[in-house]
Amino acid sequence: MRVSEIREQFPILSRTVKGKPLVYFDNAATSQKPQSVIDALSHYYSHYNANIHRGIHTLAEEATLAYEATRFAVQEFIGAAFVEEIIFTRGTTESINLVANTWGRQNIDAGDEIIISGMEHHSNIVPWQILCEEKGAVLKVIPVKDNGELAMGVYQELLSSKTKLVSIVQVSNSLGTVNPVKEMIAAAHKVGAKVLVDGAQSAVHLDIDVQDMDCDFFAFSGHKVYGPTGVGALYGKKELLENMPVFQGGGEMIKEVTFERTTYNDLPYKYEAGTPNIADTIALKTALDFIKSIGKDQIRAHEAELLAYATAQLEAIPGLKIIGNAQDKVSLVSFVIEGVHPQDIGVLLDNMGIAVRTGHHCTQPLMKRFGIPGTVRASFALYNQKEEIDVLVAGLHKALKMLL
């Protein structure tokens, strides 16, 4: 894998920020897009923009084919058994809310328990809190250990016949921890619970195989896998999706409508009411093709190198403490520096052209658990290079000199 050649495919990487070359280390928030994805969007609008599925004209047919081609690409990307198990959504958050509002409303009753973990993103906490409040169910939380791994012993103890759902993040956006989801899913299934895996952070780094994992639901976002914003997917096991009530009502999701009664469309359209995000969905395939053309194993090897290098370089900075030292981590380093607020570091780094994220990363309970207001997070993608980590380290030294 030649990083210099990959960088050439990302036009944004050649821009400057405040007069300095951009160093983009906010990939866990959103990844940049290759030219091919940008071109796919513009090609759609320039050549075959049309509303999909019912049109009989050429444009509608071309758009429909391209839109449905993405569904096959997503099926392959996550290893689903059936293409109709792929539901397009706005992203991970909407996917989780869809499950909470449909499967959740149907299957969660008073006294039932839902298990999440202490490292969940707010979008995998709040939908379940709303559901628990509505149903009188109970939310249980797997604690996070000091090294950023989940307390698996406690998880085993939390599981019981009351557990109806485990909703767990595969990779933590704040710590980088890779959770042993396969093992957790097997344990949950033993007590008869279903499992939703939040793949927002994992999909871009890890090989995803929902059949091997045996999860019941899997959610991810397009914009974190080099694709456009505003599109993502929900995977659900076919028999579950078939039996769940509908989410939103409208066009596309119906079979026949009379004023007395409406019959619903088959999978996956049953959950896709209204005109979908056609352009971005089509361009998502281009992003998945891009990943495939490089290969996840190549990407992972490069990112592991970046992680090891960044960890060693950052640890050498006096007073710097890395938050999250799990055995198994993706290419993301979250840290705090003694005597300095993360926000101050972020503001100064921005003036040096370095984009990092500072704050609680939408994981306030996790920050509370570590007793910190937030962290500085540098997250790396396949186009990042060691030289950029050197720029970050030099930038941090400079910031500290100014602040301390």
Next chain:
Amino acid sequence: MNVKRIAEIEKEIVEDFALFDSWEDKYEYIIDLGKKLDVLEDQYKIEENKIKGCQSTVWLTASYEDGAVVFKADSDAVIVKGLISMLIKVLSGHSPEDILTAKMDFIAEIGMMTHLAQTRSNGLLAMIKQMKNYALAYKMMQVDEKNK
């Protein structure tokens, strides 16, 4: 009561900043202001004095003395603290009316507009709003006194 008018103080700050020719100098000055800001006693660092923001915590409190509003504030982030220090320099010690009509154009003129954005909130924007809220409250109090 503060003798200088708000607009004059704003102009002075703009003039000071014009002397800096690098962003480093600018921020070092702000950081220095932050470090020198009068300590806010712990009794004021309470939930109701907190300005809800995204990243750092800001506490702001006000008192009314001889027709002038006096502000005190603190933050756990030093750059934010430096920015607050400037706001206090500009607004503290003035009448509620003057505070309410203050334009606060100097923030843009010294190139600190980015700190007004919602994402950076704590956000000078939220702080200025809160300071003006205090001024409005004291103004209403004045009116009530007169009507008694």
